[in-house]
Amino acid sequence: METLDKKSACSKCGHIALKTWDELTEDEKMVFSRFPEVMRLKISEKKMLEFCVRCCSVDAAPRSTFA
Ligand SMILES: [Zn+2]
Numbered sequence: 443m444e445t446l447d448k449k450s451a452c453s454k455c456g457h458i459a460l461k462t463w464d465e466l467t468e469d470e471k472m473v474f475s476r477f478p479e480v481m482r483l484k485i486s487e488k489k490m491l492e493f494c495v496r497c498c499s500v501d502a503a504p505r506s507t508f509a
Pocket residue numbers: 452453454455456457494495496497498499
């Protein structure tokens with residue numbers, strides 16, 4: 443079992459400091475907004491994701507719960 447830090451790591455490149463939607467800069471938001479899987483989300487759904495600015499991948503945040 444791996445020890446999970448409170449910040450989750452990117453599943454693709456292992457980068458630790460994933461950003462939430464609110465933490466992204468305007469430029470970064472523009473980049474991720476072009477992703478088809480992000481484009482169709484509502485803003486409230488984007489806030490449940492974590493974004494890796496290193497390899498530009500999108501991860502579902504561990505705290506996200508879909509009831
Ligand atoms: Zn990454």
